[in-house]
Amino acid sequence: MRLSQMLFVTLREDPAEAEIPSHKLLLRAGYMRRVASGVYAYLPLLWRVLNKISDIVRDEMNITGAQECLLPQLQPAELWRESGRWDTYTKAEGIMFSLIDRRQQEVGLGPTHEEVITAIARDMVRSYRQLPLHLYQIQTKFRDEIRPRFGLMRGREFIMKDGYSFHTSESSLKETYQEMYQAYSNILRRCGLEFRAVDADSGAIGGSGSTEFMVLAEAGEDEVLYTEDGKYAANVEKAVSRPVDSVPSTFTKFEKLETPNTPTIESLAKFLKCSPTQIVKNVLYQAVFDNGRVVLVLVSLRGDQDVNDVKLTNELTKLAADYGGAAVISLGVPDEDAQRQWAAKPLPLGYMAPDLGDDYINGGKEVEPKFLRLADRTATDLKNFVTGSNEAGYHVVGGNWGKEFTLPKQVVDVRKAAAGDRALHDPSQTLQTARGIEIGHIFQLGTKYSQALGATFTDENGAELPLVMGCYGVGVSRLAQAAVEQSYDKNGIVWPVAIAPYQAIVVIPNMGDDLQVEAAKAIYKELLSVGVEALLDDRDERAGVKFKDADLIGIPYRIVTGRALGDGKVEVVDRATGIVQEVALAEVVALIKGWIVDELLASR
Template sequence: MRVSRLMLVTLRDDPAEAEITSHKLLLRAGYMRRLAPGIFAYLPLLWRVLQKVSAIVREEMAAVDALETLLPQLQPADLWRRSGRWDGYTAGEGIMFHLVDRQERSLGLGPTHEEVVTELASDLLRSYRQLPVCLYQIQTKFRDEIRPRFGLMRGREFIMKDAYSFHADEACLRRTYAAMDGAYRRIFERCGLRAVAVEADSGAIGGSASQEFMVTAEAGEDLILASPDGRYAANQERAVSLPAPPVPLEVSACQPLATPAQKSIEELCTAHGFDPTQTLKVLLLLARFAAAPPRGVLVCLRGDQQLNDVKLANAVTARCPDAGALLEIVPLLADHLCDPVPFGFLGPHLEDPALRQGEARVAAAPMLRLADPSAADLEAFVCGANRSDEHLVGARWGELCPRPEVVDLRAAQPGDRCLHDPSQRLEAARGIEVGHIFQLGRKYSEALEARFTNEAGGEEPLWMGCYGIGVSRLAQAAVEQHHDADGIRWPVAIAPYTVIVVIASSQDPVQVALAEELYERLRVGGCDVLLDDRPERAGVKFKDADLIGIPWRLVVGRAAGERKVELVDRSGDTGKRELAADAAVEQLLGLPGASP
């Protein structure tokens, strides 16, 4: 391709709309344009990158016997109601774009395809003899993100590879899951990305085991906690660790303590010399559901610990199976209550308060009472007395109130000791989630009655897995990981073009002739090559070549008369060197990806 015909528009200044480097560079280098928040036009250069990523994905999917398909993006609400996800995905903070058609039928614009693919599987997969099967597609997904940001990192319309596998038993699911794990590692490696696999929360997709693939980068939205020995890595949403041991509380009996206006753990400890690990933190929350009245939640944590919202949401969802989708969990405020409670002085023995909805009292289920092990394991502790300006010192579970149900709710922090080896301490890194694989189990097949006949002749629900890669996000993550002060430095495997032939002086017919010849030879040889034939000064062309990040630059300049050219490695590894034109062509045609 000739640069003069490429519709290349590069910008000198960083666009004001972009915050992080990769977003700025993709805009400046003419790879994309924003149409609306989270909605981008992929310009020809970016489309080539996305195609190259897709090609690698296709090869690796084929290697694990996955079948490419293309599934509908317009999806009937009814299907989503049957899986139980319509309300959660459309009401409240749901992310599904949805609409009503001329027949008054509700439709959603596919944010993911578990429902559609499961419906298809229930239709087509009748016998264990057909299993396992893995289907995948590379397609635009639609998600009405609460806050789109950072360009392709979190778009409302983005390209995703999603795969779904179906199995006769769990062992088979595990094998495919492991094969996908391997395929994913190869995909990211081939794309030139440094990625790490971490344990993850399954989120709205659900299922049991799940693992995320993170491209490590400062601009990443996720916090990764990992052990230095490399044996444990998890998203902070999911991470587990050992909290610091508590300082024992030396008291004989439970006694009240006057604590005027000491509402925070910090104030309490400062005033009376307690260590935060000796205190109990009681949080009052309100969970709202799609199909049930709101329910109060009382959470106990050790005073020095923080609540992990994701763990809490999972715990609440698991304990309210008939309430429909969990819409949100918010702090319980005085406005929600019929009678005041002494916020700041709460203890775990707080009686169920009556909830108010508008002006009406809600006949609420009893509060859900949960305690993190850090709180449940305390022998004796300091907690609120459920009376203003008063705490209890030396309270014990069993004496004060029954010990609540114990569930892991605390947020692991960098510096915490690891479970597998307490001498290791968790270290923090930021990551961009580019892939996520799940063992779904039978969640969708049970809901949508996707059953097969097993070897014994009985019917049972299919076992399922699903496996996603954010293709457009991956492209931007690559820029985030591979750039310098001059612009993008694409890994060769996903660069839009492998080589750019630059004519230093377009006025020199000798240079033009040689450049045209080399361009043609490279093109015919199967190399993805650009020819910068624009009547610009050399400096402009060099700057643009650096900015758009083509891995190899072949400069045809002063030495063209002796058929000598200059070859520059954008990655900076080998620098620039002068060599015979024929040798340069030979070398470039020998590069990976150069032949058709």
């Protein structure tokens, strides 16, 4: 493509709307334009990048026998009511855009397609002989994000590959899951990205096992914990570990002490000159279940530990049936109104004991909201511990479970794993931390959706069983931006060769010099003829502007028909390393072609 004929507009200044480098660069380099909050037009350069990513994804999916299709974006509410997700997605979390059509029917805009694909499988799959089956699509999806940001990282309209597999058994599912693990690793490697596959929480999608594929980058929204031996890596939301040992307590006598102005663990430890590991911290939450029921949850854990909200939500969801619900739809600090409604007197926040006591909670009467106590394992091990007294300005020391305090019935793992913890598989390994951008997520769904929608098959013995399902997603547009976030410098984007919009750019420094123009055109044509995707910068601009633009848009190889032309040579610049070489005119095309082939083979 000739730049003079292309929609090619670069900006000198960082746009105000952008916060992270990749977002700024994609806007400045003319890859995209914002149309509404979290909604972007993908301009020709970006569209080429997205297609290259899609083609790699498609290739890796097809190799496994998965079949491409395209499912509707408009999804009838009744399907989501069958799975029980309509209210959660449109109201509670509000993540799904919904509308009323001219026939007064409720319609959602697909953020994901478990319901639709399960309904199709219910309709079309009858027998074990049709299984396993794996369908996938590459499609624009929608999420009404609370806070759209970082450009393509968290948009309201974005492109995803999502695939769904159907099986007769868990073991068949696990086989495909393993194939997908490999396929996703291949995709990221072929795109030229540094990444890590990590254990993950399944979230609202549900199911048992799940793995996330994280592209490593400092601006990543996710934290990954891993061990150097390569045997463990997990999203911090899901990570498990062994905390450092606690310091044995020296408070052998139980007593209540005045501890003024010590509402935080830090201030308390300082005041008592003790270790935070000797303290039982008690944190109050307000959980709302999907049936609207509100429950007050008091979590006790060791003072140096923090609660992992995702783990806590999962534990509460396991208990949801006790409260007539199926899932937790929100978890947070009890709001002041709620505190007043629940408690007979102001709650002793910062000084709470492992139990709140009858005089706080509705005078001990059996009323709503319910009150639930949970203990993290880190708290249950402690002896002679320090903890709250339920009276502001006072703590107790030398406390013990089974003596002064009743251990909560529910003992769970809800602590946040953190860098510095020891690995469970090998205590000599310490957890390391890295930031990542979640690009792929694969799930073993099991029968959650097939049971809800009644999607069954008949097995060899004539028995009717629910289909066993897996689902697998890659954020295609997010991957494009993650690649930039992982690979840029002060001059602009540095695309991996495999997903660069063009592989080479031929720059004519002086359009008034016929020799330069003719040489450039000849090289450009020859590049195209040997299958190199090339740009020709034939704009009527100064050489400096052209070099800056070429760096900004990040084309891997630049060929300049400049001063060296007199010696029958052109300048070749490697965008990634900045290394400049002078190459004979007759050799330059073969050289560039060779570099590209080598790069593409190396990432396969």
